[in-house]
Amino acid sequence: xxxxxxxxxxxxxxxxxxxxxxxxxxxxxxxxxxxxxxxxxxxxxxxxxxxxxxxxxxxxxxxxxxxxxxxxxxxxxxxxxxxxxxxxxxxxxxxxxxxxxxxxxxxxxxxxxxxxxxxxxxxxxxxxxxxxxxxxxxxxxxxxxxxxxxxxxxxxxxxxxxxxxxxxxxxxxxxxxxx
Numbered sequence: 001x002x003x004x005x006x007x008x009x010x011x012x013x014x015x016x017x018x019x020x021x022x023x024x025x026x027x028x029x030x031x032x033x034x035x036x037x038x039x040x041x042x043x044x045x046x047x048x049x050x051x052x053x054x055x056x057x058x059x060x061x062x063x064x065x066x067x068x069x070x071x072x073x074x075x076x077x078x079x080x081x082x083x084x085x086x087x088x089x090x091x092x093x094x095x096x097x098x099x100x101x102x103x104x105x106x107x108x109x110x111x112x113x114x115x116x117x118x119x120x121x122x123x124x125x126x127x128x129x130x131x132x133x134x135x136x137x138x139x140x141x142x143x144x145x146x147x148x149x150x151x152x153x154x155x156x157x158x159x160x161x162x163x164x165x166x167x168x169x170x171x172x173x174x175x176x177x178x179x
Contacts, residue, residue, distance in 0.1 A: 005171075007043025008034050009178055011103060011127060018131050022139065031179070032150060033104075033135065035171035036157070039164070040105035045127040047102060054098040058112035060086050087119030096121030103127055104134030114140065 015030045022028055041047035053074060057066035061084040073080050079094030086093070097108040101124035108121040114136040116124070124130050138157065154165035 004042035008038035031175045032172045034175045035168045037103045038171045039168045041103050049100045056109050058109045102130035106134045110137045
């Protein structure tokens, strides 16, 4: 049986390739991104986690934040009547945006915000698609928004879990040692 560390490391080359589109002055560490994969999915591209109380939605029709969602809409079994989708029906988009997908456990809404325009969010289980949009989201959401160190960026990436940064930074050391 392959260990989660080795499952995650197999995507190290894909991460390096995806990083070639970013300026070299940007500190995007492939070992850290591999450690995020190790922490989030154990290197399993099919990882999926629904988060039904998630409140951040993206409007795919006008490429902007969807309006404020009311508690009753979150509790409902169906999306609001004005919630748009690209393919299928609004249910798929609504529930897909409230889930984290694939290697980096990228939220569907986060992928949409980074201009992922695949018809269905299940496409985020493709490792290369997930890495591409996961890195975009990591850079924009976690790194650009005022975070000056990896610890703060990781804290933001995971929504405030205080143990998360240390867990990922420890895994980054293991990734580096295993390379």
